[in-house]
Amino acid sequence: MKYLDEFSNPELAANLLDRIRTVTTRRWAIMEVCGGQTHSIIRHGIDQLLPDQIEMIHGPGCPVCVTPLEVIDKALEIAARPGVIFCSFGDMLRVPGSQQDLFHVKSAGGDVRVVYSPLDALNIARENPDRQVVFFGIGFETTAPANAMTVYQAKRLGIENFSLLVSHVLVPPAIAAIMESPTCRVQGFLAAGHVCSVMGTEEYPPLAEKYRVPMVVTGFEPLDILEGIRRTVIQLEAGRHELENAYPRAVMTDGNPAAKAMLRDVFEVTDRAWRGIGVIPQSGWRLSERYRDYDAEQRFAVGDMHTEESSICRSGEVLQGLIKPHECAAFGKECTPRNPLGATMVSSEGACAAYYLYRRLDQPAEVAHA
Numbered sequence: 001m002k003y004l005d006e007f008s009n010p011e012l013a014a015n016l017l018d019r020i021r022t023v024t025t026r027r028w029a030i031m032e033v034c035g036g037q038t039h040s041i042i043r044h045g046i047d048q049l050l051p052d053q054i055e056m057i058h059g060p061g062c063p064v065c066v067t068p069l070e071v072i073d074k075a076l077e078i079a080a081r082p083g084v085i086f087c088s089f090g091d092m093l094r095v096p097g098s099q100q101d102l103f104h105v106k107s108a109g110g111d112v113r114v115v116y117s118p119l120d121a122l123n124i125a126r127e128n129p130d131r132q133v134v135f136f137g138i139g140f141e142t143t144a145p146a147n148a149m150t151v152y153q154a155k156r157l158g159i160e161n162f163s164l165l166v167s168h169v170l171v172p173p174a175i176a177a178i179m180e181s182p183t184c185r186v187q188g189f190l191a192a193g194h195v196c197s198v199m200g201t202e203e204y205p206p207l208a209e210k211y212r213v214p215m216v217v218t219g220f221e222p223l224d225i226l227e228g229i230r231r232t233v234i235q236l237e238a239g240r241h242e243l244e245n246a247y248p249r250a251v252m253t254d255g256n257p258a259a260k261a262m263l264r265d266v267f268e269v270t271d272r273a274w275r276g277i278g279v280i281p282q283s284g285w286r287l288s289e290r291y292r293d294y295d296a297e298q299r300f301a302v303g304d305m306h307t308e309e310s311s312i313c314r315s316g317e318v319l320q321g322l323i324k325p326h327e328c329a330a331f332g333k334e335c336t337p338r339n340p341l342g343a344t345m346v347s348s349e350g351a352c353a354a355y356y357l358y359r360r361l362d363q364p365a366e367v368a369h370a
Contacts, residue, residue, distance in 0.1 A: 007221030008044075016226040017049055020233060027053045028236050029185045030229060031178070031321055033171060034192035035062030035349030036220045042354040044222045046229075054233065057185065057321035060174055060274060061192055063139035064091050064347035065319060068273040071167045072097040074302040075136055078165065079105045079112050081300070085128060087121035088136040090114045095343050098307045118150035118164075125154070125162035134296045138167045142194045144285060145259035148266035151287065151294050163296035166286055169272050171195050172203045173283035179211040183322055188232040190218040190225065193247040200255030204243045212241045219247045266291050275343060276316020315342030318351050325355040332356060 032038055038058045041047050047056045060066050076097045079086035086102070093102040093114065106112040111131075115121050118135045125133035137147040147164060154162045171192060178184055191204060196217045208215045214235035218228030228246045235242060245251055265288070272284025287295045297303050313335065314328040325331050325344070335341040337353055344350035354360075 007219070007223045009223065013222055013226060016223065016230055020054070020226065020230050021051050023230070023233055023237055024051045024053050025237060027055070028187050028233060029055045029057055030188045030190065030232050031057040031059045031186045032190040032218070032225070033059040033061040033175065034190075034194070034220070035065065035347065035351070036194070037061070037190060037192070037218065037225060038351050039349050039354045040220050040222065040225060042351075042358050042360065045358075046222060046225055050229065054229065056229075058318065058324070058351040059178070059189075059321055060277060060319040061140070061171070062319075062344065062347050062349040062351070063143065063169070064095060065315065065343040065350045066169055066274045066277070067092075067095065067138045067167050067343065068275045069097060070273070070305050070307045071138075071165070072101075073307050074297060074305050075165055076100060076102065076105055077302050077305065078134055078296060078300045079110045080108070083131050085111045085113060085124055085131050085133045086136070087113050087115045087118075087124060087133060089116075091347055092136055092138065094340070095346050096340055118147050119153070122150050122154055122159065122162055125159050126157075129161055131161065132299075133162050134300075135162070135164050136167075137164045140169060140171055140192070140195050141199045141263075142192075142197075144168050144267065145198060145256070145262055148262045151266050151291050152262065154294060155291060160293075163294050163299050164287065165296040166267075167272075168267070168285040169274060169280075170269075170283050170285070172207060173280050174274065174277075175207055175215075176211075177277070177280045177283070178320065179207075179213065181320065183320075186213065186321065188214045188236055189216070190228045190232065191215050191243075193217055193219045193224070193250055196245075196247070196251040196255065198256050198259050200260075201243055201245060201251065201253050208241045208243050214241050215243045217243070217245045217247050217251050219250065274319070276319045313341040315344040315352065318344050324360075325352040326360055328352075 121135035216228045216231045267285035268288040270286045271281050273279045312330050317323045340346045344352040
């Protein structure tokens with residue numbers, strides 16, 4: 001608890017807020033990329049404590065939220081097949097597909113299991129050689145090394161009844177896509193500390209220079225976030241656009257070399273669809289040719305599935321930072337954590353779920369009467 005208390009100290013937080021107010025002279029819009037940061041900002045009311053001139057825009061940094069609907073439907077199709085054991089982290093079981101979710105598949109007799117590591121799924125495959133075991137591998141650069149290691153181990157050990165349904169996405173191309181959108185209002189970024197702990201910071205200075213936006217690598221505790229905002233505002237006020245590392249206790253410039261080497265071996269870069277956003281070129285990973293036999297999408301021939309999002313769910317606009325969750329007419333009505341229309345209401349890191357959980361339920365009048 002020592003470090004949690006240190007980075008949540010209210011006196012230090014008040015001091016940082018005073019320093020932010022002192023340096024802020026203009027209106028600024030800052031995007032936190034990571035869903036964990038979004039959750040912390042809403043939980044602690046950081047956005048409400050900041051000066052009125054500073055707006056926090058919630059970005060597409062929740063891995064569950066950006067997993068495309070068609071990938072969810074592929075997971076449902078595979079999980080429902082006889083002879084399959086489908087393994088996933090628990091937060092994916094309630095994510096709605098076109099018609100149902102993994103809980104419905106499980107209740108209908110599908111063998112869907114919650115695991116706490118992809119290696120758990122590999123052990124299940126070893127224990128059940130007569131069945132196909134699939135692990136649902138989603139997320140950003142943070143979760144990818146463990147999934148890569150599991151596929152590497154499966155090949156090394158000759159475990160042929162294991163495969164990975166891959167939906168990994170990459171942060172830097174998403175930042176580029178956000179900045180190139182004609183509706184973009186973002187003037188600075190809080191970069192995700194856990195992603196940078198794996199990949200390092202080398203990809204970010206070129207983005208900061210190209211799009212002329214400051215980027216500050218930031219952690220997840222209140223003081224981490226406030227310090228990241230303070231540094232971003234200082235850069236904005238001075239007209240600078242550089243990368244700063246405000247999370248040095250976890251992030252080094254070159255990241256984790258061993259993890260990066262494993263990723264280069266097992267994965268290769270590909271175009272990826274992001275739920276609610278669309279296809280972003282070169283924004284994800286798929287299994288490399290050497291490991292393609294472990295690709296569940298190929299093994300179960302589900303590569304051609306296509307789907308359409310709910311017509312009343314505006315989670316895509318939330319993920320792009322175009323609206324706040326309560327500006328969606330369905331928020332808190334047709335769409336709740338018990339009956340979610342989109343993944344942003346399901347995931348513990350989703351902006352819609354955070355707004356609902358911490359009672360940010362007010363709708364602007366123009367939306368309520370739309």
